[in-house]
Amino acid sequence: MIGAGVPVGEIILATFILNFRHFLMSTALSRKLKVKRTAGAALSYGVTDETFVVASVHGNAEELGALGFFVMALMAYLAWFSGSLGGALFSGLIPVRVVSSMGIGLYALFIALLIPSARKNWQHALVAGISAGTAWLLSAGLTGLSEGWVLILATLGISALGTLLPEPEVREKR
Amino acid sequence: MIWILLGGMFLVTYLPRLIPFLLGRELEPPRWLLKWLTFFPYAALGALIFPGILSAVPGKPWLAAAAGLLAAISSLFVRNIALVVLLAIGFVLLIQTVVIV
Numbered sequence: 001m002i003g004a005g006v007p008v009g010e011i012i013l014a015t016f017i018l019n020f021r022h023f024l025m026s027t028a029l030s031r032k033l034k035v036k037r038t039a040g041a042a043l044s045y046g047v048t049d050e051t052f053v054v055a056s057v058h059g060n061a062e063e064l065g066a067l068g069f070f071v072m073a074l075m076a077y078l079a080w081f082s083g084s085l086g087g088a089l090f091s092g093l094i095p096v097r098v099v100s101s102m103g104i105g106l107y108a109l110f111i112a113l114l115i116p117s118a119r120k121n122w123q124h125a126l127v128a129g130i131s132a133g134t135a136w137l138l139s140a141g142l143t144g145l146s147e148g149w150v151l152i153l154a155t156l157g158i159s160a161l162g163t164l165l166p167e168p169e170v171r172e173k174r
Numbered sequence: 175m176i177w178i179l180l181g182g183m184f185l186v187t188y189l190p191r192l193i194p195f196l197l198g199r200e201l202e203p204p205r206w207l208l209k210w211l212t213f214f215p216y217a218a219l220g221a222l223i224f225p226g227i228l229s230a231v232p233g234k235p236w237l238a239a240a241a242g243l244l245a246a247i248s249s250l251f252v253r254n255i256a257l258v259v260l261l262a263i264g265f266v267l268l269i270q271t272v273v274i275v
Contacts, residue, residue: 008179016186023211026194040195047191100232101267107227107238108245108262114219115249124216131217132224139225147226154221155214162213163206 013152025052035066046073123165131158231266241266 026047030040043066051073064072091099118125135154138145145153227242228235245262252258 008175008182011179012182012186015183016190019187019190023190023194026191030195030197035195037196041192044191044195045188097270098267101263101270103230103232104227104238104241104245104262104266105259107223107230107242108259109255110219110223111242111245112249112255112258114216114223115246116253118216119250124213127213128216128220128223131220135221136225150225151218151221155218157217158220159210159213159217162217163209 010146010149022047022052028052029069033064033066033069039066043069043073046070046077048073048076051076123162126165127158127162130161131155134158231270234270237266237269240269 026044029047029052030044033040033043035043046069051069114124114128118128131154134157135150138150138153139147223242227238230238231241241262244265245258248261249255249258252261
């Protein structure tokens with residue numbers, strides 16, 4: 001983003017919006033893990049999309065406990081760190097065609113994260129769809145807004161629209 | 175400049191994670207705010223995917239869109255996210271290798 005000449009304030013704001021989902025995740029996890037504030041401050045550093053999903057969707061955060069969450073977050077961090085290091089050291093050895101093909105990977109990741117929950121919850125699917133359409137319209141060159149602002153406006157605006165949707169029906173198991 | 179950026183990035187990355195743990199369980203945010211927040215990730219994902227994906231493969235928006243469609247369809251059947259990502263990359267690589275557009 002620096003390379004693209006995006007102002008620093010905008011990068012920080014975009015990151016804030018992007019990372020704000022962790023506020024929700026931490027809120028959910030802090031209720032389940034039941035740790036003291038000091039331990040919570042350390043654990044909160046390990047809250048990522050992946051660790052949150054594994055702890056709360058995949059498994060049971062209450063059973064996992066604070067120590068289990070810590071170990072899992074540490075493993076995720078080490079894997080990320082070694083992957084980044086490897087990429088930085090060896091990226092020169094990878095052919096250009098392969099590198100240009102890897103750009104799609106991030107979007108495939110986003111799609112793979114979105115589709116399962118969009119399938120379970122039509123409200124989520126609708127919000128994501130309208131938001132994509134809005135972002136497209138805003139970035140179509142009519143407004144002159146930069147990518148960061150398009151993302152922020154679409155996220156704030158369309159998620160607000162989502163609050164008007166009816167609550168998802170809760171199917172109770174009997 | 176770079177230090178302002180690094181410091182700012184640290185704050186906006188860490189604080190949203192930290193604050194809920196510090197507030198503890200006593201403070202209950204209002205319902206409308208919670209509901210608004212639940213839609214954040216989906217609205218963000220939608221806006222992140224759509225116009226951006228068209229420029230994911232330099233100069234070939236249709237190939238990128240096709241790979242995105244492939245990722246969407248395959249994620250309906252494949253639970254493993256890493257596999258979906260590799261599939262999309264493999265598809266783009268294959269087309270770029272086989273078809274010289």
